[in-house]
Amino acid sequence: MASVSLKKIHKTYAGGVHVIKGIDLEIADGEFMVFVGPSGCGKSTMMRMIAGLEDITDGELRIGDRLANDLPPVDRKVAMVFQSYALYPHMTVGENMGFGLKINGASRDEVKAAVGRAAEVLQITHLLDRKPKALSGGQRQRVAIGRAIVRKPGVFLFDEPLSNLDAGLRVQMRVELAKLHKELGTTMIYVTHDQTEAMTLGNRIAVFNGGHIEQVGPPMHLYQQPANTFVAAFLGSPKMNLLPCEVSSPSGQELLVRLSDRASFNTPRSDAARYAGQPRRMTVGVRPESLAVATQGNGIAAEVVLVERLGDVQVVHARVAGTEAVVTVKLPETGQALASGQSVVLRPEPGSCYLFDEDGKAA
Numbered sequence: 001m002a003s004v005s006l007k008k009i010h011k012t013y014a015g016g017v018h019v020i021k022g023i024d025l026e027i028a029d030g031e032f033m034v035f036v037g038p039s040g041c042g043k044s045t046m047m048r049m050i051a052g053l054e055d056i057t058d059g060e061l062r063i064g065d066r067l068a069n070d071l072p073p074v075d076r077k078v079a080m081v082f083q084s085y086a087l088y089p090h091m092t093v094g095e096n097m098g099f100g101l102k103i104n105g106a107s108r109d110e111v112k113a114a115v116g117r118a119a120e121v122l123q124i125t126h127l128l129d130r131k132p133k134a135l136s137g138g139q140r141q142r143v144a145i146g147r148a149i150v151r152k153p154g155v156f157l158f159d160e161p162l163s164n165l166d167a168g169l170r171v172q173m174r175v176e177l178a179k180l181h182k183e184l185g186t187t188m189i190y191v192t193h194d195q196t197e198a199m200t201l202g203n204r205i206a207v208f209n210g211g212h213i214e215q216v217g218p219p220m221h222l223y224q225q226p227a228n229t230f231v232a233a234f235l236g237s238p239k240m241n242l243l244p245c246e247v248s249s250p251s252g253q254e255l256l257v258r259l260s261d262r263a264s265f266n267t268p269r270s271d272a273a274r275y276a277g278q279p280r281r282m283t284v285g286v287r288p289e290s291l292a293v294a295t296q297g298n299g300i301a302a303e304v305v306l307v308e309r310l311g312d313v314q315v316v317h318a319r320v321a322g323t324e325a326v327v328t329v330k331l332p333e334t335g336q337a338l339a340s341g342q343s344v345v346l347r348p349e350p351g352s353c354y355l356f357d358e359d360g361k362a363a
Helices: 042-053 093-103 108-122 135-147 167-184 195-201 218-224 229-234
Strands: 004-013 015-027 032-036 058-063 079-083 157-161 187-192 204-209 212-217 241-248 254-261 263-268 280-286 291-294 300-309 313-320 326-332 343-348 354-356
Touching: 004 042, 004 212, 015 042, 015 212, 032 042, 032 195, 042 079, 042 157, 042 187, 058 135, 093 108, 093 135, 093 354, 108 135, 108 167, 157 291, 167 187, 167 195, 195 218, 204 218, 204 263, 212 229, 229 241, 229 280, 229 313, 229 354, 241 326, 254 326, 263 343, 300 326, 313 343
Parallel strands: 032 187, 032 204, 079 157, 157 187
Antiparallel strands: 004 015, 004 058, 204 212, 241 254, 241 280, 254 263, 263 300, 280 354, 291 343, 300 313, 300 343, 313 326
């Protein structure tokens, strides 16, 4: 096992395209770290630099106690699992899993023993004599992971390994990967654009955006205390509602949040006195599950635009009165029946609102 240290890492391609912009990150020995972010944010490039498949333009990469900037991939003691599985079609499952050991000079008995142990962990012993074309997508991914396990790396690197699987298999494989990490205790770095995978798998999450890291921390810390509007909107499904507003505190005890001349609400906040005086232009964030819906009374006046019924929940999209902003609300299916065109009042739960300044940073 090994820790991974990234210090002021940069990556610039020919033509001056700067894709990684001074990343600092410490990944502990045995940690499951997830790199998450939208396509093109630099997370896969960072993974490939750790693997040695991309050169580092500037900065320092350490794997364990070794400076790894110029180490060839084979000497880094890392194993990478790709999105495409990358299995040899003419080899059996057992041959695919043991190929890396074989070319490194391991004996036939050593290869057989290592493959057998990995197959047992992954519950694919019965597949060892099959060719990849005879396997399902989930089975092929297990073989790719098994090929990495037999090498006994210090660090596992997973580059969007579940994106080719259907929804049901992705859930199953997430469970299997979490169990695998618990059994092996090896450092794992996992790249994904799927925030559900990030939230359910990682000990910590690094949220990438535009070649830098917006925030790092345990999943629930990032969910409950986002550093800025990017993190707030990226983590959560449906995503957090972010609405421009004016904030003031006439009483010093609670906030008055005005979305428009026809839509405003009061919410308690411990630092409400900071907002006494002239209203401040800010962004208020409310998660869909933190909004209640009523048909009358005080709150945010809105009109239902669309209702999505998903079996156990209904997702309501409503336009805030006096604005073009559409708010998403997540409600139990057993709640009130709503319909398009219906006038409603939205009420944030006490203490559920987030505030962000004009630069998008948490206030």
